[in-house]
Amino acid sequence: MASIDFDDVLVHIGERGRYQTIMYYLLCIPATIPAAFLAFTQVFVSAAPDHWCRVPQLDALGLAPELQRPLAIPQARAPDGRPAGFEKCQVYDVNFTELLGGAGWAAGGAPQQLPPLPPANSSWAAVPCAYGWNYDNRDYDVTLVTKFNLVCDDGWWPSTSTTFFYVGSLFGNVLFGWIADKWGRRFSFFLMIFIEVPLSIMTAFSPNYVVYTVFRTINGLFFPAIYQIPFILALELMGPRYRTFAGMVICMFFALGMSLLALLGYLLRNWFTLSLATSVPFVLLFSYYWIIPESPRWLLSKNRIDEAEEIVxxxxxxxxxxxxxxFLRTMEVESKKKMINGDHCSDKNISATPMDILRHPNIRKKFFILAFDWIANAVVYNGLSYNTTNLGVSDYLAFFIGGAVEIPSYIITWYAMDRWGRRWVLCLTMLLGGIACVSCMFVPEHPVWVTVSLAMIGKFGIAASFAVFYVFVGELLPTVIRSQAMGIASFIAGIGLLGFPYIVYLAVYNRVLPLIIMGTLSVAGAIASIFLPETLNIHLPQTLEEGEAFGVDFKLLSCPTRQRSRQHSAVDYIPAHKMANGMIDTAESESSESHQDLPNPRFV
Incomplete structure (x- = not known):
């Protein structure tokens, strides 16, 4: 590894000049829009519109679907016994040809010449659908659910497909993180692009849902690495003072990508055209091969100084x-002279293992709290994103608003966490999101906009809390164990994340049940976060001894009061709220450790 600190190089060539600005915004495109499409396109592609049993006898009589439903479909009942629309999976076991024929109805009769329909009789026996379903086409022309009739007994398929997608992301995150560290960020980035884009296009041609699920599982290998590796590549080109900016702006880009997905879904209305629209345009990313360089910071870590020199x-x-x-060769000579003269010392060579997390009681306590909060944030964020189709309003509008509310949440959080600390902002934002979701059980089902508004407040709170949380987790853990501990915690959160599709699926029993579960989880996470020490304006722990001593005697109701410096960042910001499985990059963490002796490190 070269003895050159790339942050020192940036002092001479600019920490965020024209070159970094161009590369940053170019890399924001693959890190946000394709990533958002990859993660959330299934919300619309596998949407399940309102449906009811198909009755061929009534179709033969030429009876319109809106007239068939009151006659042939039993009334559904809420848990309190009140009417709750029509059953989705049952039909009256009646010979409707005989019933309507006796009432004067006949196939081919003019509607104005036919007598009124006889009323349905609640005493009639009800049976499961035997001839398929009719679907409400107000929001969708065709989805995979309507194409393959994945409702009622087969309604578990979309949730399972989503779960397998995140199973793929668990392993893909580790795989591409290893590839990025071993063979470079650029190689890892283009390997993903050249495989993921064609695979996403192939997914649109799935002949059945099993094949679609297989493609989605393989696609999961590229998320969240497709979000994080371009961001890391862009981040490694910038100086410490601008990593806060880079982290927040990319969060906003991702939120805009989610809103764009809702707009495309609204305009296209067909799963096939939406799948192509969210995959084919990214063939243009192949042109990046001639534009995007390797990270000079990574090249220096591999002692490839001449290649880094060209980029610098x-x-x-x-x-x-x-x-x-x-220029770099000269800096290397000077750096080695300083090391020989004893001017350079570092704690980076102090080794630590994951078992050290369990050996130290205070570190262990903080780790388990952080792991639980990570699970809570990941499940609630992704769950609320997928649950927009269960809110009782247009799926497109709800998803669009859900993406749009994230933007002000990041701006407010950016302001608040640097003034009132991480602990209380994390606690209050999780509490806000949780209480808003739980409150849905206390409001009437109609008007639906009350529930929708509370769900959007929940999304606002959980997006804000995740922005704070990823800073907080990096600051609380000591330097020598940070990457390993964060990697383990994120993997645990990824496992917990596998259950959120089934939480969302519970809406088939009660529309607000997923919101209640996610809200309770968020409130629990908020309460747990109170037992973590504040890190604002505090020298961050580097050794295991410092990590064990840090926060032992903090006061539960304490608040940060000291003014802070705005010179540097302590740890690079890698946003994780798009996925639980944060890919922690060792080289990037090491490059920022030289700033940890500053009393007022800044995180986002």
Missing amino acids: QTMARVNGKKIPKN
């Missing part, structure tokens, strides 16, 4: 800075 010279030229030839 280009950065300096585009940024309008002048540096001599062989």
Whole structure:
């Protein structure tokens, strides 16, 4: 590994010049829009519109679907016994040809010449659907659910497909993180693009839902790595002062990508065209092969100084800075002289293992609280995103609003956490989201906009809490164990995340039940977060001894009061709220450790 700190290089060529700005916004595109489409397109592709049993006898008589339903479908009942619309999976066991024929109805009769329909009789026996279903086409022309009739007894398929997608992401996250560290960020990025884009296009041609689920599982291998690796590549080109900006802006881009997905779904209305629209355009990303460089920070970590020199010279030229030839070689010589003279020391070589998390009681307590909060944030965030189809309003509108409310949540959080600390902002945002969701059980079902508004407040709160949480988790853990502990915690959260599709599926029994479960989980996470020490304005722990001592005697109701410096970031920000499985990059963490001795590190 070269002895050059790339942050020192950036002092000479610009921490965020024209070159970094161009690369950052170019990399924001694959890190946000394809990633958002990949994660959430199934919300619309596998949507289950309102449905009821098909009755061929009534079809033969030419009876319109809106007239068939009151006659042939039993009334559904809420748990309190009140009417709750029509049953979705049952039909009256009646010979409707005989019933309507005796009432003067006949096939082919003019509607204005036919007598009124006889009323349905609640005493009639009800049986499961035997001839398929009719579907409400107000929001969708065709989805995979309507194409393959994945309702009633087969209604578990979409939830299972979503679960397998996240199973794929668990393993893909580890795989591509390893590839990015071993063979480079650029190689890992293009390997993903060249496989994921064609595979997403192939998914649109799935002949059945089993094949679709297989494709989605393989596609899961690329999420969240397709979000994080381009971001890491962009982040490694910037100086510490601008990582806060980079982290928050990319969160906003992702939220805009979600809103764009809702708009495309509304305009296209067909799962096949939506699948193509959210995959084919990204063939243009292949052109990045001639634009995006390797991370010079990673090249230096591999002692590939000459390759890094070419990129650094280009950065300096585009940024309008002048540096001599062989600039990095000169810096390497100077750095080695300092090390020989004893001017350079580091705690980075102190080894630690995951077992050290369990050996130290205070570190262990903080780790388990953080792991639980990670599960809560991941399940509630993703659950609320997928649950928009169960809110009783247009799926597209609810999903669009759900993406849009994230933008102000990041702005407010950005402001609040630097002034009132991480612990209380995390607690209050999780509490806000949780109480809003739980409150849905206390409001009437109609008007539905009351429930929708509370769900959107819940989404606002949980998006804000995740932005705070990922900063908090990095600050609480000591340097020597940070990457390993975060990797383990994120993997645990990823396992917990596998259950959220089935929480969302509970809406078939009660529309607000998923909101109640997710709200309770968020409130529990808020309460747990109170038992973590504040990190604002605090020197961050580096060794295991410092980590064990950090926060032992903190006061439960304490608040940060000291003013803070705004010079540097302590740890690079890698947003995780799009997926539980955060890919922790060791080289990037190491590159920022030199700033941890500052009293007022800044995180986002």
